[in-house]
Amino acid sequence: MLLYAGRRLTYGLLVLALVATLVFLIIRLIPGDAVRLQLADAPGVTQAQIDQRTAELGLDKPILTQFGHFVGGLVQGDLGDSFDDERPVTTKILERLPATLELGLLAILFGILLGVPFGMLSAIRHHSVVDNVMRFLAVIGMSLPNFWLALLLITFLALWFGWSPPLVYASPTEDLGQNLIHMLLPAIALGAATMASIARMLRSSLLEVLGSNFIRTIRSRGASERVVVLKHAGRSSLIPVFTVLGLQVGHILGGTVILERIFAIPGMGSLIFEAVGQRDYPVILGCVIVYGAIFILVNVVVDLLYAVIDPRIRYEGASA
Amino acid sequence: MIVPGAAPLVEARGLVKHFGDGQGLLAPRRPPVRAVDGVSLTIRRGETLGLVGESGSGKSTLGRLILRLIEPTGGSVTFDGHDIATLSKSSLTQLRKRMQLVFQDPFSSFNPRMTIAQVLTEPMVVHGMGDRAGRIKRAKELLDLVGLPSFALERYPHQFSGGQAQRIGIARALATDPDLIVCDEAVSALDVSVQAQVLNLLKEVQRELGLSYLFIAHDLNVVRYISDRVCVMYLGKLAEVAHADDISERPRHPYSQALMASIPSPDAHRQLRTPLAGEIPSPRRPPSGCRFHPRCSQSIDGCDRDEPELLTIGSPSDARSVACHLFDPTSAR
């Protein structure tokens, strides 16, 4: 098991390294000097100023040297300094990370809390009206763009209840109540797709298990339906739900970018958006890497959880 | 019609194929599968050489080694005097023209998206034979040869029955006018009544075109019906090689005897003279000494230590090769 975990982690790190390299290369190789773009708007910029700035930012050195600096910094957790306000990128990211993580976790929580019961209900009463309605809602839930759903929710609440989401963000430590209210709408908008995915996956997985021989045996021993579903079928059908979560993390992380912007939440999503507007490459680079790292980490955890639940995976994984 | 005295078409010497050695860094080390472990045989022009053995004996692997669809771990194969291992890629493609394969399951051996016309003309296209019209003409001739109507050309493989599909497979194998056809369990998936039809077709085609066959099967009954000579294979090595009639009437190797005995027969005396005990062991860990010794009812002292060599024994009229200590005058008793 440890061997598997080790291999999985190493693999994840490898991919992360690749992400970092790819991103670095793309940025450095695109046409359009970062400096030029930065100074383009300022009037009367001389070549000397451009050269000076270039040297300051270390962009005049050969690519390999730059890459070396980059990797060296990366290993120490230093992602360079922002072009915009010269503060360390790592600091800026760490400031914003908690809000994004909170939003993401709330979205996932919402997805699970609603998705699991819906999925189970759908499976138990399959082919009934309830089931069909839920399945349809699930497909819709997966199809609605999360930002549109957010806008709809805002419109709906504003028009029918005269309520608007708070404009000023409060961190959980300052004012937990306001923080949660602030996060409520975006979490729902973000988590809807996850809820739908989980409900669907759980339904089909549960149906498969419920029809299997092993459940038939338990039923024939006289266990009540509730016990059958919750205790026995539940455990084995939860596995594919983890797969869904692993996949959904990507969408959720991506969704934070737009939703943070709509709801004025100071998270990493807004950070990268601002950085893009300002062509602040170190920040962009840093954000992409951190996003990638989160995604990879979550998938590694999911894989390891799998391996814990299903022992076959640990041993089959030996011959890649 | 075997031409006596002529050079053999195919000569295999000491063929070895091990699977599964040299795995990735982190795979658990396991001994390789010794599918073929030192086999030598010859196929003469116009001859049908039968190759019989249980599943796991390595016979399919041997067939593919001879066609060089798999690379041998050791040993050599000579086709018409050329060592096929040293051939360049283009020469190998040339060679493919002359040796073909008929598969066990005809349906899965056809691309489901290709019509029969495409299936039959593809070998010709690949080897640059004729023009479009000429190829279609030849495809019709091939269909005629195997007894199928020409409107089959526009159909798809799944629209045919097993026997018909196998005929198409044979037609495809004949498309490039080969010298050798390897039939890998070619009739095993067919219903018994259809088997006879296909076997007769094979014989007829051989008579007309003078080809050689390597006929691989696990059913000795079928093999001896169509073959001139028969090789019996066990766990990667040859146990016995003899003429088809001789193998039936007087099998020498205990394994051959057991195979013969397991054929249902109305003759009560032939039944169960030497019943076959146990199961075929894993090719990863073949038994020491003679591989058959754990299941052999006639094993003697020394069978568990030394591997018997394939030796030619018998009178000229009964010439055969057997790998068994019982027939080895030099083995210790």
Add this chain to the structure above:
Amino acid sequence: MSIAISGTARAARRPRNRSGLVRFTREQPLGAIALFLITLFVVVAVLAPWIAPYDPLAQDRVNLLTAPGVGGHLAGTDELGRDVLSRSLYGARTSLLIAVSTLALGGAIGLVIGVVSGYFGGTWIDSALQRVMDALMAIPSIVLLLFVAALLGPSVRNTVIALSLLVIPSINRVARGEMLRIREEPYVEAARSVGCGTPRILIRYGLPNLMAPLFVMGSLLFAVILIAESALSFLGIGTPPPTPSWGRMLSEGRSQLEIAPWMTVVPGLILSVSVLAFNLLGDAMRDFLDPKQRR
């Protein structure tokens, strides 16, 4: 001649495509509806210049922010007096153009990578290519899009390039998975024994046999692209003005949410229905093409 089919034939059979559409409608009614909706979408998008009631850029100064039905504007107008319905129709056109281009570009690249990777599965070629794909997939879609589109600047062409990066890994995964399976099929070995070279095998044996799952993925990806393009435009990085785009309409509508919700609802609704249709079609195709043989 009656062609009797024996038991072994059934296992290898695939449904023929001639009567496929009829059977599809019967077996997958939802999918058929979806297909109809999609056809509608395509027709409307293509014919937008002829069926749109107004010029999408024309500003009706008299009717600013009018509700649907008022002043001859079926879906209302925005703050510049532009007809929401017409802009939505043209937006469909933009989205269709971008999605098709993206699928073509990303699909082609992903297909090549996947097929080559799958055929040479287990070798270093496969490993190297797949690691790069993994790295690409590790970056959440919007982040990746932001990254690339920002670097390249807003334009339709750059949006297509950025969106292609989303498409490539998914197509690659399907193509590779199928190729790994196809590679083990006896008919590939038969092709080699006949003398076919690798390119021929990939093109004639590989591609035709992986079309079905590819179509399923294509439909699902279409939905993804529609949303992603709208997201980019919403953020101001995608299709630049004045080209009508659903995403930007949503962004413009945001400031008028309480006053003129139709600016947000109408394009969003059309977008959602289109996405829904593509998702349903993809699901229906998957069910139609696959589990039949398992049963």
